[in-house]
Amino acid sequence: MRRPLLAGNWKMHTNVLEAYLLVAEIGKCSVGLNDRDVLLAPPYTALHSVANVLHDSDILVASQNVCWEEKGAFTGEISPTMVKAAGGTAAIIGHSERRQIFHEDDEMINKRLLGALKFGLMPLFCIGETLEEREAEKTFAVLEGQIRRGLAGVSPEDMKKTVVAYEPVWAIGTGKTASKEQAQEVHAFIRNLLAEMYEKAIADSVRILYGGSVKPDNVDELMAQADIDGALVGGAALDPESFCRIINFT
Ligand code: PEP
Numbered sequence: 015m016r017r018p019l020l021a022g023n024w025k026m027h028t029n030v031l032e033a034y035l036l037v038a039e040i041g042k043c044s045v046g047l048n049d050r051d052v053l054l055a056p057p058y059t060a061l062h063s064v065a066n067v068l069h070d071s072d073i074l075v076a077s078q079n080v081c082w083e084e085k086g087a088f089t090g091e092i093s094p095t096m097v098k099a100a101g102g103t104a105a106i107i108g109h110s111e112r113r114q115i116f117h118e119d120d121e122m123i124n125k126r127l128l129g130a131l132k133f134g135l136m137p138l139f140c141i142g143e144t145l146e147e148r149e150a151e152k153t154f155a156v157l158e159g160q161i162r163r164g165l166a167g168v169s170p171e172d173m174k175k176t177v178v179a180y181e182p183v184w185a186i187g188t189g190k191t192a193s194k195e196q197a198q199e200v201h202a203f204i205r206n207l208l209a210e211m212y213e214k215a216i217a218d219s220v221r222i223l224y225g226g227s228v229k230p231d232n233v234d235e236l237m238a239q240a241d242i243d244g245a246l247v248g249g250a251a252l253d254p255e256s257f258c259r260i261i262n263f264t
Pocket of ligand 1: 023181185186187188189225226227228246247248249250
């Protein structure tokens with residue numbers, strides 16, 4: 015079966031010292047969680063120190079984005095090999111804040127995803143519809159487009175290493191969570207689409223995370239859904255007590 019994955023995206027929060035204090039707290043409450051994966055995505059400046067603190071732990075470290083090139087004239091970017099050298103093994107790609115604020119399109123996200131895979135990082139590939147798109151009943155069409163374009167050229171072998179994160183834009187940082195039924199419906203749609211694009215066995219092995227105002231009081235019911243394999247958490251990942259409760263979902 016699919017191993018649950020609980021991921022915390024710290025976004026542009028925490029300086030090096032704050033990151034150190036936060037990871038120390040999370041490290042304590044993750045001891046003994048052998049049946050699930052926990053992942054932290056600190057800002058780039060704290061990636062190395064967070065990975066160092068976690069050296070003897072099973073907690074994974076991810077970057078919040080990644081370039082497709084290994085090195086070169088790409089001011090402001092971080093390369094997959096830099097992430098790995100800093101202790102990271104994964105990268106968030108296509109987060110809605112990258113799409114909306116920084117205008118990253120599906121083609122660029124696809125390049126980032128292929129770059130991450132080429133250099134051995136596990137991509138957390140984010141997709142999600144806006145409120146306007148949901149209200150216009152375009153949710154499935156929007157997601158299908160994001161998935162087909164974002165995964166263009168991803169081989170079946172690489173698909174097995176990829177994590178998908180469904181994050182409805184209207185639920186990110188808003189306190190509005192998709193209901194468990196809404197989330198499950200979309201997760202099942204994503205899995206069926208992956209089965210069509212690859213094969214059922216691959217679709218059944220891919221972890222699909224839900225993201226959008228996941229909190230201690232809704233994590234259990236979300237995680238109980240058949241096609242929800244984990245959570246990508248923003249705001250609540252910055253509060254050790256909340257994140258500890260989330261990773262200890264029952
Ligand atoms: C996110 O940024 O991926 C996210 C889901 O944020 P929040 O949990 O704050 O809604």
